Structure formats: structure tokens, C-alpha cells
Amino acid sequence: MVLKKLARQMALSVTCVAGTLLPAQALAADLDLSGKTVEWVIPFSETGGSAKWANFYAPLLSEALPGQPTVVVKFMPGAGSTKGANWFQNQKFGDSEGTVIFGSSGSTQFPYLLGDPRVRYDYKDWNVVLASGTGGVAYLPPDLAAKMSGNDAGALKETDFIYGSQGATRLDLVPLLAWEMLGLNVEPVFGIKGRGDGRLMFERGEANIDYQTSSSYLKGVTPLVEAGTAVPMMSWGALDSDGNIVRDPTFPDMPTFKEVCEATEGCETSGEKWDAWKAFFIAGFPAQKMVFLPNGATQDAIDTYSKAFEAVKARGDFAEISAGRLGKYPQMTGAEADAALKSATEVPASAKEFVVGWLQERYGVSLK
Template sequence: MKALLNTTRRGAIAMTFGAAASLALAGSAMAEVSFEGKTIEWIIPFSAGGGSDTWARFNAPLLGKYLPGEPTVVVVNEPGGGSTKGTNLFAARAKPDGLTILGTSGSTQFPYLLGDPRVRYEYADWEIVMASPTGGVAYTSPSTGVTSPEEIAKLAGQKLVYASQGATSLDLVPLLGFELMGLDVQHVFGFKGRGDGRLAFERGETNIDYQTSSAYIKNVQPLVDAGTAVPLFSWGVLDENGNLMRDPTFPDLPHFGEAYEMVTGKAPEGPGYDAYFAFFTAGFPAQKMVFLPKGTPQEIVDAYQAAVEAMKADPEYQENKEAVLGTYEQVTGQAAQALFEKGTQITPELRKQVVDMLATDYGVKLGTDD
């Protein structure tokens, strides 16, 4: 294996046919494409230590192992602008030669969905390689007096502080969720990534936070084990009918709807919940995606998708995936395309509702640094 990480950047028959198809695709693609001796840059538009960075650094070595020619895959962190900076750079500079890929998150989708003028990228231009649904867990400090998820109602009336990347980032989901619950949360904008937000929590500068599943498993579970963080709820997952369910990665934690009912005494409903649910759907069931730039030849796209499928069958991937990423299945092909479409579309009415709320309640004007 020549893949390298730069310290700075699911019936047997079906499985058999699936594997055969993947190998056939891989053989065809590999006959036409080779990255031997090349370095591939995987742009992550967030700082190191957050969920996207953890996700990319887990996948990168194995992706490099199965791309034709076994290239070196380097994770490149390009934070700033709620992830718009690094994404804009990719859109402007990446060549369609397979040597640059982009990892996006809900924090990249949200400015696009909201019409943020900082966005200089168009999702419809790109070729999707892989989509990675994920989840997330909200947690608090024991200084709030909360010792278990069942005591979340104790947060009502307390002054809470949250370190946010910005109101148009993936942190829009907790912003909408906490407000819907009626919690008094001060959102401190300007943090470059969820990893930075976690560090602020560890320093005692904030007392409520959330991390995506990969970062929570790696970086927050040790805090919970040490008694310095208390899990509250997961955002949950959607079943095939679009109903909110408990996240199987965190089956003992209530999902957001259950937590809302613990705090308010009623089930969530109404326009505020509709807005929250729309951005939750875009931000988590369709959260992380890998793209190649506009104009990338189909044989290169095919080579990448074949490499992902081969990677997922690797014993090292199978052994470690759940511990790092949770139970979520990374997908390619039509499944990835469906998640891509779900994650990059929203009705104009819900867009206006959220944009107006941000301006009125938080003084957030799109195009600023939040």
C-alpha cells in the first residue's frame, strides 16, 4: 500500500453478483486509467480533528490502495468561510484528471441551499463518487447538573453556550433544534470546524456541543467515559419511509424528536419543525459526499467508484469501519446519486423561512462571516 495521510491535508447471491460487477468495473476502469506514481489531493474544507477530517483520513489509505496504480492519497485541510473557501478553490482550480477530489459535508450543502453569495460552486457540475450518511450526538457539560439523557429537561432556563462554525454551516441543525426546544443557547460564530468547537468545550468555554458520529466516537466518547461530557441525544436516522428513528450507532440515546418531547412535553410539529427537518435531512442522511470536478472523463469516475466498492470489501475496512464511522454504509452509483439529490435540494418556501429567521433572530446576513 502506497497511500499516505498528510498530517495537515451491506443474500449471498446479491453479494456475489455485486462483487463480480464491481470487479468487472474495476478491471475495465483499471485497464484505461492508472495513477501510478501520482499524488491525489483530497480537499477537506474544514480544519483537522472534526468529523469530515476523521472520515477522510480513515478512507484515504484504503481508497489509494484500490485506485489503479495505488497512488498516494493526501488529505488537504482548507478551512474557512463555513467550508465555502476550500470548496470554491476546488471548483475554480481542480482539473478533470482525477488527481483532486473534494469531500463535502452538510456545512458545504447548507450555504448552497440557502443561496449564500459566498458560494462560487455548483453541485450539479460535479461527478459524485461516494455518499456517506452519518449521524451526530449532542452533549453537555456536567456543570449544567445533567447526568444522563433522561435529565435533558434540566437545561431549560439555563444559559448555554455553543461554539458554531456559522449559522449557514451544518451547525444550522443544532441552531434550529435548540431553538425549537426553547433552550437559551448563545451561538458563538466563527469557529473553523467542529473539531475547534469540541476543543472549546474541553477548555470549558462552552457547555453544550455536538459532533458528527465519527468525531464523537473518536474524540467525545473518551470525555463521556471520563465524566467530563454527558450525551443528550442523537439527531436520529430515517427509515425507508422517511420516519425519524433512533440511530443504530447510538441505540441507547433518544433521537431528537424524543428529546424534544422530554423538554417540551409534546411531539414536534409545525413550520419550525418542518424547517429543522428539511435541513436535518440534507445535513445527515445525505451528509458527506466525495466529488470529482466538472468534465472528469467517465473512465476516471468509474475507476473511483470501483475503488470505493473494493475498499468496502477490504478486511481492514470491515474490521475498523464501525469503530470509526459507525453503522452507516458508504454508497456509490444510484444510491449515491439519490442521496446527492436529497442533500442539495430544498423548497423556496423553507429556504425563505430559514433565511428570514436567521436575519431576524440572529442578525445573520448571508454572505458575511456569520
């Protein structure tokens, strides 16, 4: 009994001491950014979904960080985002003192997953402080959309499509593979610097099929839909708790690619092609955009940025303002962000093998 009583007293003492120390520890963890400028590097052009995501978060992050530094979004497009990612790989926390952060996208993750020879960066060296889920929507000109019968895209198989693409090893492989599974003849024009440039090609009539991630669709394509110059074809969908493809919560009235595939003759929602598409969809969209601190970041700095993003999410108006700009998707910090990073940078070997072979056969892209 004496021993049990002593153990309880010791446990209580430890708890009290820990409770006394926590506020001081939390205070010490805050990185002082007073009077400083934080550069948020985005490896795409200023017209795409990543730009809209970063520009949405930047002023909110500025308010939430200790010292309320100025947060400036800096664009560094090139080589489908590998230029900016390679640059960030060479940044050291000690040189920047927490004033450089990086915004990654699925188009940065896919070259890493596929072993693209231009990749000189390693996600294992970076420190994730926010992971944002998103979705994507494919859309058509009104005359072509009118050829669809419900969800059946079969009547579009005789159309020659042009699509502005960042590259087949980027996030664009999700729509390119989906359209091929539907039997559509889509010829990509490679080399655009961001998905916003693809939308501009569509607006100018230089492309007749396009897709945008949710944030870019909401801001850049919804006005086209309202003006009658674009019609949504399908969303890529979202994942439920069991890993099934379901309707995107931001676009609940749109059919998913799975629904369109099931309604279109010759398209299968089982087998190696479907499994590969779904694996890369999962890697590219549920954790589609992430914020990182560079190699060598201290735990204090990681905690400071994580707490700042948590504070942004805790705002009373966050759900409303984020739904209109980003869509209705998880915004993850801490352990959730770590888990999201893991799912975004790993795919089954069979899916990778299929996609590598498909890229070689379809586009002459050699990754072996």
C-alpha cells in the same frame, strides 16, 4: 418461427460479443495513477469529523486505486468551508488528471441550499463518487446533564449556554434550531474553523454545550464521556425506510432529538419549524459527506474512483473497521451516490423560506 429463431441467435451473438468486450472495456476505464499523488482537499480544519472521515478512507483508497497512488489529505479551512469549495469549483479535470478530489460536508451543502452570497460553487458541475451517511450527538457537562429528568430538557431552560459554531448557515443550524425548539438559551460564538475546534472549546470550559458528527464523537468525545467530563444529551437520530426519525444505529441507547422534544414542554414535532428542522436534517446527515471529482472529469475517471470505493466497501474487514471510526451508516457509490447527492442539495421551498427568515430574525443573517 424463422424470424423468432434469428432474433434469438442475434441476441445470443450480441450477448457473447458484449461478454467478450467487457473485460477490455473495464480495463480501459481504469485511470493509471502509478507514481502519482492524489490530493484529497477537505475545506475544514484537521480536528473535525471530515478530517477523521478522510483520514480513515485515504489509505484504503490508495490501496484500491489502480497504480496505488499516495493519497494525501489536504486541509483548506475558511469561511465555513466555502473557501475550499470555491477553490475546487475552479479546478478542471484536465489540469489535475484525476489527482485532485474534494470532500464536501453538510456545512458546504447548506450555504449552497440557502443561497449564501459567498457561494461561488455549483454541485451540478461536480462528479460524486462516494456519499457517506452520518449522525450527530449533542452533549453537556455532567452538572448540566444531571438537571435533565429522563428525556425532559425543561430544567435546562434557565441555563445560559455558550456554543462554538462555524456559522448559522452551516450544518450548525441543525443543532441551533433544535436547541431553540427546546427553549434553551444557547449563544453561539461564530467563526471556528471546524467542529473539532468546538470540542476543544468545550474541553477548555469555554463552551458548555456542543455537538459533533458521529466520526468526531466516536474518536474525540467518547474519551471525555469515559473520563466523566461529558455526558451525551441526544442524537439527531436517523431515517427509517418510511422517512421517520428513529434512533441512530450507532447510538441506539441515546434518545433522539424527536424523543427529547416530545418530552419537553413547548417543543412540537409538527408544524413549520419541525418540518424545516427535519428537511435540513435530511439534507445534512443521511448524505453528510461526499467525495467529488472536479468539473470535466471523464467517465473513465468517475468509474475508476467509484470502483475503488466499491472495492474498499467490499473488504472483509470494512464493516468492523468503519463502525468504530465512522459509525454504522450507508456508504454509497454509483446510482446510490447520485440519489444521495440529489437529496442533499434539495429542500422544500417552504423549509428554505422558514430557515432564511429564522436566520434573519435570530442572527441578523441576510440571505435575501
